[in-house]
Amino acid sequence: MTAVSQDALALRLRDAYRGQAVAPLRDGLEPADAAGAYAVQEINTRYWESQGRRIVGRKAGLTAEAVQRQLGVDQPDFGVLFDDMRVADGGTLSPGLCLQPKAEAEIAFVLAADLPSPATTPAEVAAVVATVHAAIEIVDSRIADWKITFADTVADNGSSAFFVLADEGLPLAGLDLEDAAMEMTFDGKVVSTGVGRAALGNPLNAAAWLARTLASRGEPLKAGDLLLAGALGPMVALTPGVTVEARVAGIGACSFTYGDA
Numbered sequence: 001m002t003a004v005s006q007d008a009l010a011l012r013l014r015d016a017y018r019g020q021a022v023a024p025l026r027d028g029l030e031p032a033d034a035a036g037a038y039a040v041q042e043i044n045t046r047y048w049e050s051q052g053r054r055i056v057g058r059k060a061g062l063t064a065e066a067v068q069r070q071l072g073v074d075q076p077d078f079g080v081l082f083d084d085m086r087v088a089d090g091g092t093l094s095p096g097l098c099l100q101p102k103a104e105a106e107i108a109f110v111l112a113a114d115l116p117s118p119a120t121t122p123a124e125v126a127a128v129v130a131t132v133h134a135a136i137e138i139v140d141s142r143i144a145d146w147k148i149t150f151a152d153t154v155a156d157n158g159s160s161a162f163f164v165l166a167d168e169g170l171p172l173a174g175l176d177l178e179d180a181a182m183e184m185t186f187d188g189k190v191v192s193t194g195v196g197r198a199a200l201g202n203p204l205n206a207a208a209w210l211a212r213t214l215a216s217r218g219e220p221l222k223a224g225d226l227l228l229a230g231a232l233g234p235m236v237a238l239t240p241g242v243t244v245e246a247r248v249a250g251i252g253a254c255s256f257t258y259g260d261a
Contacts, residue, residue: 016142031149063230079158105246131169194233
């Protein structure tokens with residue numbers, strides 16, 4: 001049987017945003033086919049840009065061992081963040097915009113300068129961080145029942161959907177990112193905990209991995225870009241009506257309500 005084309009897989013994923021998750025992409029992608037999966041992601045990125053969506057940053061995914069265990073993968077990935085994916089801190093996200101969403105708490109960086117080198121180090125990332133923020137990523141899979149392999153999630157833009165960024169950011173100097181304790185609550189009840197080092201040992205390591213990876217692809221991170229550095233603890237499925245808050249010690253907090261305003 002002839003494998004389904006990358007363009008066809010990209011269209012299938014775009015169509016899934018209309019409300020119907022699809023089967024794993026085994027008819028066109030082998031589970032570990034990173035090159036093919038990123039090619040599918042790139043097709044959809046270019047399509048969405050042509051429709052007027054604006055890229056505001058990138059996300060590193062699968063940086064926490066806990067999340068890798070949940071999804072059965074063993075390496076990070078990345079996805080694109082568009083301007084219309086941002087949910088206001090303290091705002092609402094309509095369940096009608098999601099398929100099977102889950103929330104995870106993260107540390108985010110906003111950059112003050114470009115990171116053009118394929119050899120970018122964590123120290124070089126640190127030197128250009130403008131602000132550090134508590135963040136929540138709302139991940140969602142267009143693959144039915146989250147039956148994903150590495151290739152599925154990469155092709156599906158890193159299983160991304162929405163994100164919340166704390167309005168108040170802090171300068172990096174003096175912050176203890178590795179030991180920053182995270183708590184995520186649903187309606188005040190703790191549902192996930194973690195620590196900064198869950199993201200590849202330090203969120204700056206995850207950011208440097210992302211910078212190197214994108215620079216090597218000819219798509220370097222730029223001044224003003226937002227970086228989500230990966231989950232600090234397990235992701236948790238959302239239920240309509242719940243208010244989600246992420247608190248990262250020494251860094252800040254942000255929240256949103258999963259429901260219609």
